[in-house]
Amino acid sequence: MTTEIDVRGNQVLAAVPPSELNRLAEHLEPVTLKVGDVLYEAGGNVSHVYFPLTAVLSLLTDLGGRQLVEVATVGDEGMAGLSVFLGAGPPTERASVQIAGAALRISAEQFRNDVVVLDGGLQTAIQRYVQAVFTMMARNSACNRAHNIRQRCARWLLMTADRVHSDSFDLTQEFLAQMLGVRRASVSEVATALAADGCIRYSRGTIDVTDHERLRGHACSCYAVIREAFSVAYQGLG
Template sequence: MASAENRLIQQLPVEVRRRFLDRCEPFDLVLSAELSVRGQPLTHACFPRTGFISLVIDVDSHPPLEVGMVGRESMLGSELVLGLAKTPWRALVQGAGSGWRIGAEALRNSLADMPALLDVVQASLLVRLHQQALASACERFHPIGPRLARWLLMSQDRAQSDTFHVTQEFIALMLGVRRVGITMAAGGFQDSGLIEYHRGEVTVLNRTALEAEACSCYVADKQIHAELTAHRH
């Protein structure tokens, strides 16, 4: 059996994990690939092992806005547990990597066959709902600097590396702000020795200080994961 590095899959009992992975296929997360389209039926669920995915919503003629992030701690497609096939957002690969993929119908059959898998996917969906509510409040009430610190920390967590690729244009889109705001905030972090930014590569130099700069939503997001995982056990 291949090593399961996705944390949701790791939570499954060994025999259930083996049965489930037999129904999955390895899948490459290709940078900038669009894994789901707004308003179109979801064809697959994805369980990242490395890399991460941004959930982006488009409203009228406004620039896209990130409303969620999926890495190895979660999955793409937990809403399939409700029988829903369409989503209001697009899923864009933000960090290249790899994972497991399973067709929508095969996932539904697996959920019916494996109660432990159903439990894990339902918990993942609940986390998603909490995160999206938190993201909405964060976008409305918190300044750019703390939101940028939170976003960099979340990206670092999912990239599993101190260095990851991202452009200021992309960050501005994800946070729904003008690029000049990102340039100023990132420049401040760089001048203070928290990060280094060069040609699209961000390196976190002082994580503790960056955590101190982040808005409270970063800790709240981690607590949501921890509490729901603890509740399951």
């Protein structure tokens, strides 16, 4: 693959020893993902495993009646296509692109036959990632029941800024409402309140986080717990 792409821009890959990573890199294809791209459907075929670099992905559950709710988010700290790694059946969720950007992908067949069989650094890194994902999904479930929309929205915005490594990113209120599983009017009210408090600026589908500390003050404790889970996931690897 070209040297223009930094494979270690993804934390799972960065945790893999150089010798193993060099072999894996031969099969990684750089791709640019657009907002709304569907990488795989629930119950469908997973053709590729994705390692985001600057893109952010959403794993969505269909509750029926055209209602999709986000159950997990994947950024540069992780990967999409865990069912391939686990050797499980078809995925139970849809994976779509939440924030446009770059990613690396490898065919599921190549990953399954040539990579997963290795008992090496990639296996360990993904196992660590799976544990952190369990923490995120458990907190997401509890958060949706126990915390108000403003707290959840602030947490979501902070986590997205962390993943894209930027204070500015494109995001419509309609999309954020879908991610939080609430009405668009509720998101509009929260965004207005956060902007009035000096936490964010919102204009023409672009969010600017203007004061991280103030925004953290509105977020629930789940933000710190999830961030810590991923920050320690790959310690001692690589």
